[in-house]
């Protein structure tokens with residue numbers, strides 16, 4: 564992309580590729596945090612930030628992983644300093660993901676003082692046996708203590724991450740974790756069904772018939788999630804995401820919805836920094852090497868750390884965006900979809916929309932298409948219906 568063609572990008576993601584151990588379900592790229600690797604990563608990340616800083620005016624900044632809270636204070640000081648001195652105003656939503664086993668009083672205070680105003684805590688479960696089943700490094704008590712620490716440090720916009728349909732988890736056990744988590748009164752809740760990614764221990768156990776998946780139980784757990792989160796004042800705004808209104812809702816989303824993720828679902832540009840991070844800018848998608856050594860080598864030699872880039876055609880991109888945006892409870896306003904993609908959702912996807920209406924999975928108003936509660940339950944299947952090959956089949 565030539566400099567003169569580049570618009571400033573308003574969403575930045577930073578991947579911190581280190582974990583204390585590996586969870587049994589996880590397919591994200593991460594490494595065990597050896598001190599020399601962490602130092603090398605931080606230097607490479609600062610080089611990458613320097614190279615893109617002229618293209619970014621971040622309104623949302625998200626540090627994910629891996630386990631960002633595994634970084635030591637001295638690393639955080641360097642990284643935060645670099646973001647503060649890259650000549651840009653502070654992001655209005657600045658999130659750090661953390662794992663209860665690695666959050667300390669000092670780190671929480673440093674992050675708060677540096678302007679991080681949203682914290683996402685990976686609790687996953689409040690049942691010690693199920694945490695062990697997932698291979699998580701923390702206990703129920705550590706999760707509750709970390710949440711208290713964040714509150715006493717002054718964070719007033721907290722997300723709690725939970726998982727359901729964990730192997731051997733009963734409906735009663737899920738109800739207990741969910742209700743305990745809702746009692747915390749976080750501003751945001753992200754809840755994901757366990758998925759089985761190839762090359763993970765959990766996938767191998769499923770293949771070896773060490774447990775089975777009960778689809779009816781999974782549906783009951785999801786229904787429980789929808790009902791109890793609503794009763795607790797958390798409004799569903801995406802298939803797996805719920806947020807509170809702490810100020811009067813002015814737009815389509817609750818006031819504490821994650822703006823960084825809404826930008827993905829609504830097709831905005833973003834820049835990803837760090838190994839394995841993806842970017843989408845000016846119609847080009849790229850992905851950095853999911854290999855720490857390779858990533859660092861590139862930046863140490865003033866080369867791009869991108870492993871591959873891809874220019875999606877307008878039709879394929881529109882299909883992809885239709886699929887992403889329908890995950891939102893607000894669905895797609897027809898006018899907005901046309902402005903962003905140049906395609907008319909009502910016209911270009913008419914047969915698919917008709918089928919969804921017949922199944923009771925969607926509703927259409929004069930302004931928008933949105934999925935119903937039943938449709939959101941099958942959002943992954945719905946998404947596949949909207950994807951388009953670049954050229955129509957001959």
Ligand code: SF4
Nearest residue numbers: 582585586589628629
């Ligand atoms: S802490 Fe997060 S990134 Fe690391 S292995 Fe577990 S789920 Fe994956």
